[in-house]
Amino acid sequence: MSDIQKVGILGSGIMGSGLAEVAARAGYEVVVRSRSLTAANAMIASIDKGFAKAIERGKATEEERAAVLARITATDHLGAVADCDLVIESVVEDLAIKKALFAELEQIVKPSGILATNTSTLPVVEMAMVTQRPDKVVGIHFFNPAPMMKLVEVVRPITASDETVSAALAFAASCGKDGVEVKDRAGFIVNALLFPYLNNAVRMCEQGTASMETWRICEGRFEARVAPEDGCLELWREGERLPWRIQMADGARVGVREEKAWTRRRRRRRAAGASDAEAREASLATLCFTVESD
Secondary structure, three states: OOOOOEEEOOOOOOOHHHHHHHHHHOOOEEEEEEOHHHHHHHHHHHHHHHHHHHHHHOOHHHHHHHHHHOEEEOOHHHHOOOOOEEEEOOOOHHHHHHHHHHHHHHHHHHOOOEEEEEEOOOOOOHHHHHOOOHEEEEEEEEEOOOOOEEEEEEEEEHHHHHHHHHHHHHHHHHHEEEEEEOOOOOOOOHHHHHHHHHHHHHHHHHHHHOHHHHHHOOOOOEEEOOOOOOEEEEEEEEEEEEEEEEOOOHHHHOOOOOOOHHHHHHHHHHHHOHHHHHHHHHHHOOOOOOOOOO
């Protein structure tokens, strides 16, 4: 776990809850801060409830449950994260709010602490520049649901040091995730791939090229694979590679994973009883996408 021993999580929503569980399962001491203690305690209760279901299915033990919950502390006091080695914010996706939070964290978190954002699209460098430690600010973008999704985008703003990025990648790996480094550009990897295709899908529907029913039929037939020769991301459809490739930041490789982990994830999520929203989010995080009407 390198030099990171204690992790602060800001936000007690679905993502904050998932981050807390992931870090605690990996053996880290976790402090979860919410604006109200009631919300923070409710988050811990939701983790406990998830463990109860996992125990019923034989996927976890009472000992694991007790150990994980013992590592998580809930609070409504921001000062409680002062001695954390890593603080990850997962508050509302609003740049002004995040910048104000980072400015406040600068005054609270110990100088050696790394400040991270779980944003999926916002510029990390703008959060870094409101602190006195821009070299220790990084993006660590987990996908929802964090306990299940393997991909983590580690976003390097131009201000981040190599040590900070390496620590973020090591943290992701220690949590059992596949961390990939990406430059601080709009959409990072997943959303940069996703949005153009969704926009084109909407245009095709508007122009009458394909109906919404056609898109429903096509749902789930796109996948992303890691090219073994150079580590680029490739988009495939029903066994045929499409003419788009994504090169990782600075030529870095994506960790090669079994193709079935890409292609069957959404099917497993649905078989496990995931809601439509959860299954859709899971498909996005593996670089698959769907278009559905409201």
